Amino acid sequence: MSIKLTSKQRKVLEFIYTFLENSGFPPSISDLKEELNVSSNQSVLNFLYILEKKEYIKREGGQARGIKILPLGYREIGKNPLIKMAGISAGGSYVESFVNAFSFFPLAEKVLENEKINESKDRVFVIQVAGDSMINAGIDDGDSLLIKESKEYKSGDIVIARTDAGTTVKRFIADGGKRYLQPENPAYEKMIIIPGEVQFQGKVILNLSKINK
Amino acid sequence: MSIKLTSKQRKVLEFIYTFLENSGFPPSISDLKEELNVSSNQSVLNFLYILEKKEYIKREGGQARGIKILPLGYREIGKNPLIKMAGISAGGSYVESFVNAFSFFPLAEKVLENEKINESKDRVFVIQVAGDSMINAGIDDGDSLLIKESKEYKSGDIVIARTDAGTTVKRFIADGGKRYLQPENPAYEKMIIIPGEVQFQGKVILNLSKINK
DNA sequence: CTTGACAGTGTAATAATGTTCATATAATAT
DNA sequence: ATATTATATGAACATTATTACACTGTCAAG
Numbered sequence: 371m372s373i374k375l376t377s378k379q380r381k382v383l384e385f386i387y388t389f390l391e392n393s394g395f396p397p398s399i400s401d402l403k404e405e406l407n408v409s410s411n412q413s414v415l416n417f418l419y420i421l422e423k424k425e426y427i428k429r430e431g432g433q434a435r436g437i438k439i440l441p442l443g444y445r446e447i448g449k450n451p452l453i454k455m456a457g458i459s460a461g462g463s464y465v466e467s468f469v470n471a472f473s474f475f476p477l478a479e480k481v482l483e484n485e486k487i488n489e490s491k492d493r494v495f496v497i498q499v500a501g502d503s504m505i506n507a508g509i510d511d512g513d514s515l516l517i518k519e520s521k522e523y524k525s526g527d528i529v530i531a532r533t534d535a536g537t538t539v540k541r542f543i544a545d546g547g548k549r550y551l552q553p554e555n556p557a558y559e560k561m562i563i564i565p566g567e568v569q570f571q572g573k574v575i576l577n578l579s580k581i582n583k
Numbered sequence: 584m585s586i587k588l589t590s591k592q593r594k595v596l597e598f599i600y601t602f603l604e605n606s607g608f609p610p611s612i613s614d615l616k617e618e619l620n621v622s623s624n625q626s627v628l629n630f631l632y633i634l635e636k637k638e639y640i641k642r643e644g645g646q647a648r649g650i651k652i653l654p655l656g657y658r659e660i661g662k663n664p665l666i667k668m669a670g671i672s673a674g675g676s677y678v679e680s681f682v683n684a685f686s687f688f689p690l691a692e693k694v695l696e697n698e699k700i701n702e703s704k705d706r707v708f709v710i711q712v713a714g715d716s717m718i719n720a721g722i723d724d725g726d727s728l729l730i731k732e733s734k735e736y737k738s739g740d741i742v743i744a745r746t747d748a749g750t751t752v753k754r755f756i757a758d759g760g761k762r763y764l765q766p767e768n769p770a771y772e773k774m775i776i777i778p779g780e781v782q783f784q785g786k787v788i789l790n791l792s793k794i795n796k
Numbered sequence: 797c798t799t800g801a802c803a804g805t806g807t808a809a810t811a812a813t814g815t816t817c818a819t820a821t822a823a824t825a826t
Numbered sequence: 827a828t829a830t831t832a833t834a835t836g837a838a839c840a841t842t843a844t845t846a847c848a849c850t851g852t853c854a855a856g
Contacts, residue, residue, distance in 0.1 A: 373745060373782060376832070393643065394651035395608050398813055410835050411814075420832085425750060430606065434647035434813055434842060438607035442745075532586060532655075537638060569586060589802075611843055623805050624844075633802085647812060647843055 373424055375446065382406065382417045383426055384447050386437060396437040504528070504539055506554035509577060515539065516576040523570050530571035533561075539574065586637055588659065595619065595630045596639055597660050599650060609650040710743065710752075717741070717752055719767035726792035728752070730785040743784035746774075752787065 375383065385405050389397040397405070402414045418437070421427045426443035430436030499513045507528060509515065517530055525544040530537065531551055540551035540561070549563040588596065598618050602610040610618070615627045631650070634640045639656035643649030712726045720741060722728065730743055738757040743750065744764055753764035753774070762776040 372831095373780075378833075393649075395643075395646075395648050398647065399815095400813070408834070410837095412816085412836085413834055415815080416833070425745070428607075430608075432814070432841075433608075434611060435608050436606075436814090442750075532638070537655075567586075585801090591803075612845095613843065621804065623807095625806085625846090626804055628845080629803070645811075645844070649844090 375421075375424065375426070379417060379420055380447065383421055383439070383443055386427065386439060387443075387447055390439065396435045398435050499539060503553040503555050503558045504541075506556075507541065508580065509539065509554075509574075513577055513580070515574045517572040518575050519572040520570070523573060528574040530574070532569040532571055533567060537571065542570075588634075588637065588639070592630060592633055593660065596634055596652070596656055599640065599652060600657075600660055603652065609648045611648050712752060716766040716768050716771045717754075719769075720754065721793065722752065722767070722787075722790060723792070726790055728787045729789035729791055731788050732785040733783070736783050736786060741787040743787070745782040745784055746780060750784065755783075 382402065385402065386397060389401060389405075399411050399414050402417075403409070403411060406414065406417075408414065418427065418429060421443070422429050424442075425440055426446055428438045428440055430438075499509055499511065499515060502511050509528075523529055523542050525542060527542050528539065529542045529551075530539055531542070532538075538551065540553055543550040543552045543560070551561040551563060551568070553560065595615065598615065599610060602614060602618075612624050612627050612631075615630075616622070616624060619627065619630075621627065631640065631642060634656070635642050637655075638653055639659055641651045641653055643651070710728050710730055712722055712724065712728060715724050722741075736742055736755050738755060740755050741752065742755045742764075743752055744755070745751075751764065753766055756763040756765045756773075764774040764776060764781070766773065
């Protein structure tokens with residue numbers, strides 16, 4: 371048996387990778403069956419058997435979704451192993467998607483100097499926004515924001531705030547004794563901050579989506 | 584509801600991470616049940632429900648092992664998202680374990696200068712050895728080796744070779760027209776290289792396990 | 797002293813997932 | 827020509843995993 375992959379076998383490997391990237395866990399036999407447009411489990415098992423024998427993947431028998439991509443597998447399809455990425459809703463719903471740090475770090479590097487970020491000292495991360503509650507601040511649905519954790523938050527800062535209702539990006543307003551989370555879209559209402567019930571995760575220092583355009 | 588975690592809740596989160604690290608896929612309810620020493624699925628579901636509500640994880644309902652750790656979750660337990668690591672058998676069996684690149688790169692950094700490795704140009708990676716076929720070359724069971732991909736392999740190089748029988752670490756010997764993979768343990772026999780049936784993955788440039796001692 | 801959050805038990809139903817066996821066809825290599 | 831490899835099909839079966847429901851107990855805060 372050749373140790374090289376046929377194009378179909380590679381396609382299977384690539385799908386496992388893609389599924390893993392999108393889901394955070396490997397595909398089941400059924401997932402693969404559907405993707406490959408075959409009607410029998412055995413067809414899928416054949417491919418998995420071959421991929422395992424050739425050391426592109428490793429299966430954990432009997433366990434649901436028990437597939438790992440091995441280093442050889444990652445190399446074969448020219449991908450890096452996965453790390454995931456933060457995503458939050460500007461509208462207030464939950465953290466949804468992920469970050470691929472490999473795609474993130476190269477991007478950030480160019481930018482870190484300008485923003486005077488000390489990589490080893492400052493904690494920065496990227497989130498992806500879902501929702502339109504900040505459109506008037508130039509933050510659209512799907513934008514990626516570079517976030518920095520901070521010790522103090524000043525009135526006017528655009529912040530990532532975590533509340534019982536979810537994590538959200540809003541402008542922080544301190545008006546005398548009152549503190550608000552203020553959307554930048556007239557269709558949304560501001561939220562009064564109840565002490566102890568809101569945690570600031572960091573402040574927005576850059577809209578990466580706007581930079582890349 | 585507070586958005587902080589109790590120690591037990593954190594323990595669950597940590598186990599999900601650990602499981603993911605060891606397996607490459609998330610734990611099932613049963614896996615968690617066993618770990619937490621509870622006898623009811625509902626106990627586990629309670630924890631998952633809370634962790635999801637607090638945005639440390641996200642569940643994909645109805646799907647086996649449908650758990651993702653969210654960025655907040657990683658931060659809570661002070662871990663990085665996972666990437667995995669190569670491991671191979673010196674005795675000839677398959678690639679088994681993984682590399683955590685976060686633990687690998689800091690280690691390698693100290694070493695790369697000495698070895699004159701050009702990080703952006705050279706492809707290097709780490710493997711973990713299983714087996715004793717190279718003990719007389721100072722490579723023991725469990726050692727981590729720094730490997731570099733190369734264009735040419737000279738007789739005498741200790742190489743990572745992939746064959747139909749598996750991936751293995753051996754000394755490469757070219758003796759006239761004959762080519763061998765030579766173990767460094769009299770208990771093992773040398774292997775004749777059949778052209779086209781062996782791929783060199785790289786050569787051993789350092790035994791990291793010996794350096795750290 | 798009641799409410800709510802937290803932690804737990806147990807059973808049963810249902811859905812999702814993986815394994816095995818028995819066959820088949822076309823392409824490729826020897 | 828013949829054997830092997832790669833790609834399929836389909837059904838039966840076994841196992842793993844998730845969900846739902848009904849209850850119990852502890853503990854801290856108001």
